[in-house]
Amino acid sequence: MEEGKMDENEWSYHGEGNKSLVVAHAQRCVVLRFLKFPPNKKKTSEEILQHLQNIVDFGKNVMKDFLGENYVHCGEVVQLPLEFVKRLCLKIQCERPESRCDKDLDTFSGYAMCLPNLTRLQTFHFAEHRPILCVEIKPKCGFIPFSNDVTHEMKHKVCRYCMHQHLKVATGKWKKISKYCPLDLYSGNKQRMHFALRSLLQETQNNLRIFKNGELIYGCGDARSPVADLKELAHHLKPFFFPSNGLASGPHCTRAVIRELVHVITRVLLSSSEKARAGALRLGLEGPRVCEASPFSRSLHNQGKNTSEHSGLPKGCLLYKTLQVQMLDQLDIEGLYPLYKRVEQYLEEFPEERKTLQIDGPYDEVFYQKLLDLSTEDDGTVAFALTKVQQYRVAMTAKDCSIMIALSPCLQGTSSDQRPVIPSSRSRLAFSVSVLDLDLKPYESIPHQYKLDSKIVNYYSKTVHAKDDTVRSTRFKDHEDCTLVLHKV
Numbered sequence: 001m002e003e004g005k006m007d008e009n010e011w012s013y014h015g016e017g018n019k020s021l022v023v024a025h026a027q028r029c030v031v032l033r034f035l036k037f038p039p040n041k042k043k044t045s046e047e048i049l050q051h052l053q054n055i056v057d058f059g060k061n062v063m064k065d066f067l068g069e070n071y072v073h074c075g076e077v078v079q080l081p082l083e084f085v086k087r088l089c090l091k092i093q094c095e096r097p098e099s100r101c102d103k104d105l106d107t108f109s110g111y112a113m114c115l116p117n118l119t120r121l122q123t124f125h126f127a128e129h130r131p132i133l134c135v136e137i138k139p140k141c142g143f144i145p146f147s148n149d150v151t152h153e154m155k156h157k158v159c160r161y162c163m164h165q166h167l168k169v170a171t172g173k174w175k176k177i178s179k180y181c182p183l184d185l186y187s188g189n190k191q192r193m194h195f196a197l198r199s200l201l202q203e204t205q206n207n208l209r210i211f212k213n214g215e216l217i218y219g220c221g222d223a224r225s226p227v228a229d230l231k232e233l234a235h236h237l238k239p240f241f242f243p244s245n246g247l248a249s250g251p252h253c254t255r256a257v258i259r260e261l262v263h264v265i266t267r268v269l270l271s272s273s274e275k276a277r278a279g280a281l282r283l284g285l286e287g288p289r290v291c292e293a294s295p296f297s298r299s300l301h302n303q304g305k306n307t308s309e310h311s312g313l314p315k316g317c318l319l320y321k322t323l324q325v326q327m328l329d330q331l332d333i334e335g336l337y338p339l340y341k342r343v344e345q346y347l348e349e350f351p352e353e354r355k356t357l358q359i360d361g362p363y364d365e366v367f368y369q370k371l372l373d374l375s376t377e378d379d380g381t382v383a384f385a386l387t388k389v390q391q392y393r394v395a396m397t398a399k400d401c402s403i404m405i406a407l408s409p410c411l412q413g414t415s416s417d418q419r420p421v422i423p424s425s426r427s428r429l430a431f432s433v434s435v436l437d438l439d440l441k442p443y444e445s446i447p448h449q450y451k452l453d454s455k456i457v458n459y460y461s462k463t464v465h466a467k468d469d470t471v472r473s474t475r476f477k478d479h480e481d482c483t484l485v486l487h488k489v
Contacts, residue, residue, distance in 0.1 A: 006084040013095040014117075015216075017437070021105055023092060024214060029120045033075075033113040034085075036103040045109040050361070052077045052113055058363040058440045062394065065368060066281065067321050071435045075115035082110050118404040118434045119211040133240050133407045134211040135265055136219070136436070137200065141399040142186030142323045144288050149335025152457045159183055160453075162293035163460040170459065178203040181294035186323055188313040190266055195296045197262045201230065212236055230254055237261055240407060241424055260424055267422050268405050268431050272316025283327040283374070293464075318433055322398050329395035330376055336392045337450045339378075339385035346382045357386055359443050393441045396449070402436040 014024040014031055024031045035048060043051070059074035089105045119134040140161045150156060154163070165177045180203065184196035200208040201218075209219030210233065218233045234254040241260035290297045313320040329336070347354055354360065358367050371394060373387050410421060410428040421428045 006081055008084060008088040008091050011088055011091075013092040016096065016100050018103075019439070021092075021096075021100075023088065024117050024119075029117045031115050031117045032078075032080075033115060035106045037106060038103055042108065043106075045111065048106060048109040049077065049111050052111055054361045054363060055113065055439050057361065059438050061364050062368050062371070062440075063325075063397075063435070063438045066325050066394075066398075067318065067435055071318055071321075071433060072438065073116050073118065073434060075113045078112055078114045080110050080112055082107070085110060085112075117214060118406070118436055119214045120406070130408045131239055132213055133237070134214075135261075135405045135407075136209040136211070136402050137265075137405070138207045138400070138402045138437075139185050139319070139322070140182045140207065141326055142182045142319070143327060144183070144291065145329075145332040147330060147332040147335050150332050151334055152461070154457055154461050155332070157288065157291075158293045158460065159291040160456065162291055163464075164456050166464050167456050167459045170463075174203075174205055176203055178205055178207075179295045180207065181291050181296070183289065183291045184294055184296055185269075186313065186319055187289065188270065188319075190270075192296055193266045193269070194262050197265055198258070199295075201233075201258065201262075210236075230258060234258060240409060240429065264407065264422055264424055264429065265405060268407075268433060269319050269403075270314055270317050271420065271422070271431075271433075272314050281324040281328070281372075281374075283324055283330075318403060318435070322401065322403075322435075325398035326395050328371065328391040328398075330374070330391070331388060333392075333446075333450050333453045336388060337446065339388050340446045340450075342385040343382060343389055358390075363440065389443070389446070392446070393443065396441040396445075397438060400441070401438055404434040404436055406432045406434070 010026050011023040011032065012026065014022040016022060016036070018036075020033050020035055022031050022033050035043075035051065037043060056074050056077060059072055064072045064074070085105075085107050089107050119136075120132055141159065144157070144159050145155050159182060161180075161182050165174075168174050169177050178199060180196055180199035182196075184192040184199075187193065204219045206220055210217055217236050231254050234257040237257050237260075241257045241264070292298075313323065331339070343357070347357075361367075367390070370387055371391055375384075378384055407422075407429045408431075410430050420432070421430050423429075
């Protein structure tokens with residue numbers, strides 16, 4: 001970043017999460033990511049620099065090895081002129097969602113991360129005039145806990161996402177419960193995956209966004225402010241997925257285009273490109289393959305069909321690798337929390353050991369190697385507890401990451417042997433897949449996760465499951481009160 005050439009008018013607001021804000025450059029395919037803090041909790045420049053460097057190191061030394069280097073883009077830490085940062089902050093303030101303005105952009109350190117713009121980025125160079133579509137999916141946790149430490153039986157039957165939906169709607173976070181269930185997407189079964197993706201399109205919440213040439217065209221810009229509807233989305237998608245049956249408009253066209261999008265995304269998600277570090281993780285899926293709350297599974301069950309049927313994910317695809325990292329959470333938060341308390345007790349006695357334990361970094365090769373110890377036999381040591389705590393943090397990171405799928409039509413007559421290509425009804429689409437939001441989850445968030453887990457399960461058990469039990473018991477009661485009268489004919 002050349003100091004004399006930084007013009008805030010060349011950058012535009014791109015989006016933000018709970019802890020950072022992103023701006024995108026108008027011409028170049030790069031973004032700047034700034035940290036955010038509550039007004040009363042500012043950090044020093046040195047602390048911010050270390051925080052950002054830890055993010056880069058964790059991506060480079062841990063997640064690249066687990067997921068594959070073509071999927072993970074680490075970026076670099078850059079120092080920017082403070083005047084530029086302050087002018088940029090003023091420029092974008094009016095574009096920020098009101099719900100995110102409780103935290104301020106860091107305008108004091110001058111440090112930020114420079115990263116590729118994954119809504120535009122492709123694995124290979126494309127002609128500039130080609131449109132680029134990017135689908136961002138936050139798939140969430142793809143398995144049901146299999147740990148013996150789980151005390152709530154409901155957690156062995158219903159996935160975390162489906163349970164959490166009810167609490168979020170009750171507290172006003174979302175207006176409507178989504179039919180999406182992560183286990184359907186991670187199943188590898190195309191029918192279930194199609195249902196999951198259609199459900200995300202119908203109720204995106206913050207789990208799906210679609211960009212065209214870097215601009216958000218579908219999904220939530222704010223907590224509950226959807227951008228566009230399916231009809232408008234289909235209009236945007238026609239250049240990519242114009243239906244082969246020739247329908248140009250109307251509901252049939254909308255359905256055909258959306259169906260094409262769903263099929264293409266499914267093919268991309270099941271595609272295999274590169275290998276991560278060979279044999280890094282080999283965790284078998286021990287829990288149920290189906291969530292009892294999934295509308296798809298319920299529908300099959302009501303029809304008397306087998307809901308446990310699954311196809312399984314190809315081992316080279318990104319969904320499989322992501323699921324493997326998620327399953328580093330072998331003990332569930334219920335089994336993990338006592339180990340966290342053990343580490344905490346040790347740190348209370350020996351606070352100077354925090355650095356040696358690498359809780360705040362460095363996230364290097366040594367840190368990575370310790371994550372590969374998959375033993376679950378507790379020998380009572382702090383070392384065992386620490387390994388499980390660090391694995392849990394990495395697993396939680398994978399449970400909250402986003403997958404970015406960029407698609408661009410292939411030019412006629414060009415060779416496709418240098419780039420991955422997916423066929424669609426109109427043309428072939430070159431594609432690339434990347435992973436976003438790979439900041440290691442903070443050690444300090446574990447008590448919050450423990451309380452939230454209990455809150456989610458208790459609410460679901462008391463309201464939704466209790467209601468289901470009442471309906472079932474009423475049916476039995478009605479059956480018991482029936483009297484069968486036989487008449488002689």
